[in-house]
Amino acid sequence: MPRVSDEHLAARRQQILDAARRCFVRDGFHHTSMQDVIAEAGLSVGAVYRYFPSKNDLITAIAQSVIGGADQIFAELVAVEPPLPLMDALERALAYVDTQTGADGVLPLAIQVWSETQRDPALAEFVKATYNSFRQHFATLVRRAQQAGEVPADADPEAVGAALFALVPGYFTQHILTGTPDRATYLAGVRTLLTYSSRPTP
Numbered sequence: 097m098p099r100v101s102d103e104h105l106a107a108r109r110q111q112i113l114d115a116a117r118r119c120f121v122r123d124g125f126h127h128t129s130m131q132d133v134i135a136e137a138g139l140s141v142g143a144v145y146r147y148f149p150s151k152n153d154l155i156t157a158i159a160q161s162v163i164g165g166a167d168q169i170f171a172e173l174v175a176v177e178p179p180l181p182l183m184d185a186l187e188r189a190l191a192y193v194d195t196q197t198g199a200d201g202v203l204p205l206a207i208q209v210w211s212e213t214q215r216d217p218a219l220a221e222f223v224k225a226t227y228n229s230f231r232q233h234f235a236t237l238v239r240r241a242q243q244a245g246e247v248p249a250d251a252d253p254e255a256v257g258a259a260l261f262a263l264v265p266g267y268f269t270q271h272i273l274t275g276t277p278d279r280a281t282y283l284a285g286v287r288t289l290l291t292y293s294s295r296p297t298p
Contacts, residue, residue, distance in 0.1 A: 109147050112137050113161065116154045117205065125155060125208050156219055159209045162202040163226045166192065170233040179240035182247070183287060186263060190279050193268045203268050234261040 115137035119128040130151055134144045148154045169192045173185045180188070196203040213220035235257030241247040247256060267282050277285070 108139075108143070112139065112144055112147055113154070113157055116148075117158060117161075117202070120155075120158065120208060121199070121204055125151075125212055130154075152216060152219075155209070155212055155216070156222065158202075158205055159212075159219060159222065162206050162209060163223075165196070165202065167226065167229060167233075170230055174233050174236045174240070179244055180237070181244075182237060182241050182260060183283070183290075185237050186260065186286065187279075187283055189264050190267055190283065193264060193271075194279055197268055197271055204272055206265075207269065207272065231258050231261050234258070 112133065116128070116133045119132050119136050123132070128151070130144065133151075133154065134141055137144060148157065169189065173180060173188055176185075193203065195201065209219070209223065213223050231254070235253045238247055238251070238253040238256045238260065242249055242251065242253065247253075263286060267277075267279070270277065270282075
């Protein structure tokens with residue numbers, strides 16, 4: 097019997113994930129059954145269960161796809177030479193976000209993933225670890241900004257990095273739920289806040 101190629105297995109797995117994502121976006125995690133995913137994928141029951149024995153396995157895999165691309169982008173921002181000014185780093189992060197907030201993007205599912213962590217301890221641990229990793233990327237950006245003189249040397253990079261990272265989900269959550277603000281408007285608001293807060297106190 098001929099051996100199935102790794103490429104074929106990967107493509108079939110992605111076919112199932114794409115079908116699950118469409119179902120989850122359309123109907124939500126809790127209103128989507130494995131039968132719905134099987135029908136959407138156009139595959140046999142056995143083919144789907146071979147890759148994902150349960151809906152929780154599908155949700156975890158979707159969460160990994162939601163998060164993995166962002167982690168790569170944030171890691172790349174840290175590695176840019178010379179170091180990016182913090183506003184430039186934020187702008188690049190939000191530019192990636194904009195590619196993932198539409199109907200074919202992965203970020204609309206992020207809000208569902210956050211909700212699901214309240215009932216799935218394993219998923220909660222995965223999301224916690226990943227968001228801690230995200231914050232570390234932004235703390236590293238801040239440390240590099242300290243070396244460049246952009247951030248005071250006595251500032252806590254962990255605290256500043258956490259606040260900087262919070263601007264990313266703050267942006268895409270508002271954008272997904274309300275359609276606004278656009279990236280330029282949001283960045284203009286952040287710049288105004290930073291400029292105002294840096295003025296000497298009378």
